[in-house]
Amino acid sequence: EADIYQTPRYLVIGTGKKITLECSQTMGHDKMYWYQQDPGMELHLIHYSYGVNSTEKGDLSSESTVSRIRTEHFPLTLESARPSHTSQYLCASSEWGKMNTEAFFGQGTRLTVV
Amino acid sequence: QQQVKQSPQSLIVQKGGISIINCAYENTAFDYFPWYQQFPGKGPALLIAIRPDVSEKKEGRFTISFNKSAKQFSLHIMDSQPGDSATYFCAASSKTGANNLFFGTGTRLTVIP
Numbered sequence: 001e002a003d004i005y006q007t008p009r010y011l012v013i014g015t016g017k018k019i020t021l022e023c024s025q026t027m028g029h030d031k032m033y034w035y036q037q038d039p040g041m042e043l044h045l046i047h048y049s050y051g052v053n054s055t056e057k058g059d060l061s062s063e064s065t066v067s068r069i070r071t072e073h074f075p076l077t078l079e080s081a082r083p084s085h086t087s088q089y090l091c092a093s094s095e096w097g098k099m100n101t102e103a104f105f106g107q108g109t110r111l112t113v114v
Numbered sequence: 115q116q117q118v119k120q121s122p123q124s125l126i127v128q129k130g131g132i133s134i135i136n137c138a139y140e141n142t143a144f145d146y147f148p149w150y151q152q153f154p155g156k157g158p159a160l161l162i163a164i165r166p167d168v169s170e171k172k173e174g175r176f177t178i179s180f181n182k183s184a185k186q187f188s189l190h191i192m193d194s195q196p197g198d199s200a201t202y203f204c205a206a207s208s209k210t211g212a213n214n215l216f217f218g219t220g221t222r223l224t225v226i227p
Contacts, residue, residue: 004157106157
């Protein structure tokens with residue numbers, strides 16, 4: 001069982017609200033990721049981080065922002081939620097600096113913006 | 115553009131049958147090819163992975179076949195069981211650059227009793 005936790009599991013929120021999705025891992029991994037998974041299953045990388053104070057944009061453009069102040073914590077924020085942000089958000093982590101290591105995923109946050 | 119192409123999108127197999135999912139890639143810098151399994155309500159979890167220096171890797175009922183010249187790899191699930199019903203993702207990464215995983219579009223496998 002992976003030691004990576006996401007909260008909340010489900011969130012229904014009104015348009016225009018600010019939200020923060022939490023992600024924490026206890027494995028000491030340097031690298032962390034946020035993926036957006038649409039109803040068609042496909043996983044899109046939206047943000048990643050190599051370590052503290054590092055944040056990078058992924059392959060899919062996103063209006064969300066991330067921060068990495070502590071190794072174990074990688075929250076994702078939407079300043080003003082819109083219905084187009086409705087999706088499943090998956091956080092993951094892996095070791096960095098070693099070749100081809102396993103990514104561990106959290107259970108995801110299913111976000112619905114009404 | 116899609117870095118890793120996966121097919122089929124969905125697959126229905128009888129219990130005891132063989133499930134086969136195929137993936138193809140273009141980037142010759144890719145040097146790590148994992149398969150992830152995702153059950154409803156859960157995040158993906160690593161199932162099995164291969165590096166391009168071998169053509170096949172087997173773990174229990176799960177086998178990856180890898181064809182470097184064709185830039186293709188596939189997952190074979192032998193003696194498929196209803197408990198194997200899940201979504202399967204192939205992926206690829208390169209140790210150069212950011213070393214991020216590029217995922218296929220996923221295959222929803224249903225094994226019927």
